[in-house]
Amino acid sequence: xxxxxxxxxxxxxxxxxxxxxxxxxxxxxxxxxxxxxxxxxxxxxxxxxxxxxxxxxxxxxxxxxxxxxxxxxxxxxxxxxxxxxxxxxxxxxxxxxxxxxxxxxxxxxxxxxxxxxxxxxxxxxxxxxxxxxxxxxxxxxxxxxxxxxxxxxxxxxxxxxxxxxxxxxxxxxxxxxxxxxxxxxxxxxxxxxxxxxxxxxxxxx
Amino acid sequence: xxxxxxxxxxxxxxxxxxxxxxxxxxxxxxxxxxxxxxxxxxxxxxxxxxxxxxxxxxxxxxxxxxxxxxxxxxxxxxxxxxxxxxxxxxxxxxxxxxxxxxxxxxxxxxxxxxxxxxxxxxxxxxxxxxxxxxxxxxxxxxxxxxxxxxxxxxxxxxxxxxxxxxxxxxxxxxxxxxxxxxxxxxxxxxxxxxxxxxxxxxxxxxxxxxxxxxxxxxxxxxxxxxxxxxxxxxxxxxxxxxxxxxxxxxxxxxxxxxxxxxxxxxxxxxxxxxxxxxxxxxxxxxxxxxxxxxxxxxxxxxxxxxxxxxxxxxxxxxxxxxxxxxxxxxxxxxxxxxxxxxxxxxxxxxxxxxxxxxxxxxxxxxxxxxxx
Amino acid sequence: xxxxxxxxxxxxxxxxxxxxxxxxxxxxxxxxxxxxxxxxxxxxxxxxxxxxxxxxxxxxxxxxxxxxxxxxxxxxxxxxxxxxxxxxxxxxxxxxxxxxxxxxxxxxxxxxxxxxxxxxxxxxxxxxxxxxxxxxxxxxxxxxxxxxxxxxxxxxxxxxxxxxx
Numbered sequence: 001x002x003x004x005x006x007x008x009x010x011x012x013x014x015x016x017x018x019x020x021x022x023x024x025x026x027x028x029x030x031x032x033x034x035x036x037x038x039x040x041x042x043x044x045x046x047x048x049x050x051x052x053x054x055x056x057x058x059x060x061x062x063x064x065x066x067x068x069x070x071x072x073x074x075x076x077x078x079x080x081x082x083x084x085x086x087x088x089x090x091x092x093x094x095x096x097x098x099x100x101x102x103x104x105x106x107x108x109x110x111x112x113x114x115x116x117x118x119x120x121x122x123x124x125x126x127x128x129x130x131x132x133x134x135x136x137x138x139x140x141x142x143x144x145x146x147x148x149x150x151x152x153x154x155x156x157x158x159x160x161x162x163x164x165x166x167x168x169x170x171x172x173x174x175x176x177x178x179x180x181x182x183x184x185x186x187x188x189x190x191x192x193x194x195x196x197x198x199x200x201x202x203x204x205x
Numbered sequence: 206x207x208x209x210x211x212x213x214x215x216x217x218x219x220x221x222x223x224x225x226x227x228x229x230x231x232x233x234x235x236x237x238x239x240x241x242x243x244x245x246x247x248x249x250x251x252x253x254x255x256x257x258x259x260x261x262x263x264x265x266x267x268x269x270x271x272x273x274x275x276x277x278x279x280x281x282x283x284x285x286x287x288x289x290x291x292x293x294x295x296x297x298x299x300x301x302x303x304x305x306x307x308x309x310x311x312x313x314x315x316x317x318x319x320x321x322x323x324x325x326x327x328x329x330x331x332x333x334x335x336x337x338x339x340x341x342x343x344x345x346x347x348x349x350x351x352x353x354x355x356x357x358x359x360x361x362x363x364x365x366x367x368x369x370x371x372x373x374x375x376x377x378x379x380x381x382x383x384x385x386x387x388x389x390x391x392x393x394x395x396x397x398x399x400x401x402x403x404x405x406x407x408x409x410x411x412x413x414x415x416x417x418x419x420x421x422x423x424x425x426x427x428x429x430x431x432x433x434x435x436x437x438x439x440x441x442x443x444x445x446x447x448x449x450x451x452x453x454x455x456x457x458x459x460x461x462x463x464x465x466x467x468x469x470x471x472x473x474x475x476x477x478x479x480x481x482x483x484x485x486x487x488x489x490x491x492x493x494x495x496x497x498x499x500x501x502x503x504x505x506x507x508x509x510x511x512x513x514x515x516x517x518x519x520x521x522x523x524x525x526x527x528x529x530x531x532x533x534x535x536x537x538x539x540x541x542x543x544x545x546x547x548x549x550x551x552x553x554x555x556x557x558x559x560x561x562x563x564x565x566x567x568x569x570x571x572x573x574x575x576x577x
Numbered sequence: 578x579x580x581x582x583x584x585x586x587x588x589x590x591x592x593x594x595x596x597x598x599x600x601x602x603x604x605x606x607x608x609x610x611x612x613x614x615x616x617x618x619x620x621x622x623x624x625x626x627x628x629x630x631x632x633x634x635x636x637x638x639x640x641x642x643x644x645x646x647x648x649x650x651x652x653x654x655x656x657x658x659x660x661x662x663x664x665x666x667x668x669x670x671x672x673x674x675x676x677x678x679x680x681x682x683x684x685x686x687x688x689x690x691x692x693x694x695x696x697x698x699x700x701x702x703x704x705x706x707x708x709x710x711x712x713x714x715x716x717x718x719x720x721x722x723x724x725x726x727x728x729x730x731x732x733x734x735x736x737x738x739x740x741x742x
Contacts, residue, residue, distance in 0.1 A: 224660050225610055225664055227609045227639040252656050254652060256613075256654065256687050323620075342626070346625065573614070573652075
């Protein structure tokens, strides 16, 4: 019931970003990705439906796109090799000599496009994850938003959920994500004068 | 607020409570803005026992993180074991034998009783009564003996494994657990007669530190704090896991929302936990305690996974993000007391300082679990 | 050692000093000061079954001004370190320190390469007299630690040592 209501309400904000999750496999019922500017609106919807806040956290996706690109290149190369081998085998089976086999292999390999490296450096991102749940009926909704790593800024939701205040401070501690409009974004778990963000993937002592 | 408090001038002062203070149960610090004996504003300062659990999760293998879970909330370590193994089992798709799930529930519930007993002793100690602590520890030691015989440690358990538990129980454990429950059943009326019905305790707790249902929702308070405010929320019923759906137990809910309600919720929970242990012992099936096919090296598929369990303090959730390697990419620990404490600042406004300490005690704080 | 920075008195009363040491050793007043998990075992040591009162060390004092032994029971985080040092400084001489548990000895399980939050052992902050290993140490181990400290104060052991084996 809650799930349908919240799905309808959230579909207005971010129609293409809803994904139902299987509880037994993922632990949540609904996974919603919104842009940073839509966070407050989406959280207001959840607030209106009587959800409570479970947690806010971040994930640092440093190198995610670069790794994805590397994986894609490796996969394409493997595909090309396989295609080449298959083509060579075909020619060999048909009685073709070595020359013809090599030519066929080359041709087949060239047929598979290998993704080119982008001209610009990969855009690095961080993710902010909000967990909401409902007291009346189990309905865990995960709200995600991605922000650029160079300037991680998300509007605060502490005016909607005062409990988010500490969660946002903690996320700022760990990842350096700025919650715009937060009343007091001072270190919570780290020492008062801490200027480091330990859960960033490029953090070193 | 009394008439006396309203005749105030605008003179306030800041009082520092902690980080070393016997009433803060560890190293919590609270900056209090006081107007005489009344609290104008309170700001808890955390991080004095921040132990980098989440960072540690990212630089060790999935299995190597297990001991950490027992050291987060050392009073109810087995529930934290349970939360972590459950999320990894969910991520890696490991099946757990039924007997292992029963053993998990039996030990977790015994641990819950020991946690509530310690809270009971420490809470009454906060309010000025020393001897209940000695009674509570006497009972608690019996549980520790039982758990030690099967888990091998007294406090910071690391008993669960991915795909089961590490050790099977024997006849002595089952007999001992039943004997303990019989003993504690007989002693509960004594606790109620000595403490619950004590007029001083009642005066110190009733209508002190009211927390409304809406406040629990806005701050995400769970566990006995929410149940003392009339919210029927228990992860064991709400989002059933393990074998809890097969066991019959009630969720004690009180609607007053004061410190007394939270006290009563925990006292009733001790009785419910005893019911659970008894039923689980009766139903305990034969069989292995470890899954035969449990992989030695865990490499869950890419993606993120969440699992929540009900600890003695509320809903504890673990969110893991896996990148397919043998190390978690990100490990988020959602600790219940973190949220429960976050409402303290608002809840104690306008209260007398000693009453605020009663409120703080009734939240059942375990500081290393807040700071992680 | 806890007493090494005090100047010895000009006039010494050897026998009286021995008597004072005997008194001190048999009525150690620890501080009510728990940092983490070990504090629960410290409470257990003081409570019913293990009954630290048998050894005269049950008077847990919340104020450092009234204590003569500080049991560092738990992990000292970098944020907490100044407070722990202040507590140590506030204790009157003669004073002793027991590092209870692996965290207070070396950082214990929370010591890893690249750690940013903890002090690697109480000895980094002030001198420690007795180390009690364990995670957490059993109450019996804490009692043994107190007996070790008594021996250190008086120079002789009151209770026979338990032989392992």
